[in-house]
Amino acid sequence: MELKRYALAVEYDGRAFNGWQIQPDVITVQGEMERAVGRMAGHPLRVHAAGRTDAGVHATRQIVHFDTDANRPLTAWVRGVNSFLPSGVSVLWAQQVPVDFHSRFVATARHYRYLLLQHAIRPGIMAGQIGWIHNSLDLEKIHQASRYLLGEHDFSSFRAAECQALSPVKQMLKVDIGRQGDLIYFDFSATAFLHHMVRNIMGALLHIGKGNEPADWMSWLIAQQNRSVAPPTFMPDGLYLTGVSYPEKYGLATEPVQRFGLI
Structure with missing residues (x-):
């Protein structure tokens, strides 16, 4: 089957994690995301982020992407993935994107x-x-x-x-x-x-x-x-x-966002 690329917006409370980047023997946002998205896709995969946050740093709109040949509705990449994630991290929305999209390298x-x-x-x-x-x-x-x-x-x-x-x-x-x-x-x-x-x-x-x-x-x-x-x-x-900006051609809602007032 043909690989498709999806972008997700993710928020998380950094207190629960040792930063974004996956590391052995510690809990990281990337590690939990790859576990949850992989369970929904039915195969192991790599989740790439717009940037690495340190331990204790939070996000209201981190943008990530992954590739899969699994045929799932967009709701599965939101509600379904969230059902596999621990408290403190949540997918806000999902969108299919062109294969030339990269959450890190095409960010402006x-x-x-x-x-x-x-x-x-x-x-x-x-x-x-x-x-x-x-x-x-x-x-x-x-x-x-x-x-x-x-x-x-x-x-x-x-x-x-x-x-x-x-x-x-x-x-x-x-x-x-x-x-x-x-x-x-x-x-x-x-x-x-x-x-x-x-x-x-x-x-x-x-x-x-x-x-x-x-x-x-x-x-x-x-x-x-x-x-x-x-x-x-x-x-x-x-x-x-709070957000990552991309060229308009990708159609992503990625401008800065504050949740619950100031945060």
């Missing part, structure tokens, strides 16, 4: 949101789902610093040592920051992201916001192209992959 942009609680007391109810800082923050200063991130740069100062990207040069398309009460959201859109890039940028923005450096220190930090001069990586708890 990725979108992330970091949700931060700025409060004297650490969170209880949403622990693990939002970041937390007890310090006072100068949000205007953070806004000013974030402007230096826009455009094409060598982001080596925000690149993890284990990053496998071929080039540290990426284009930041958008940075948007807003506040609702004690919750601050940071939206980042780029052509692609390096390993730990958003969490490392968060560390720098908060370092500036606490008054440790002026806003234009961000420009200096980018120019150094040196991870060792930048602040520590910030916690993964509040980071969400």
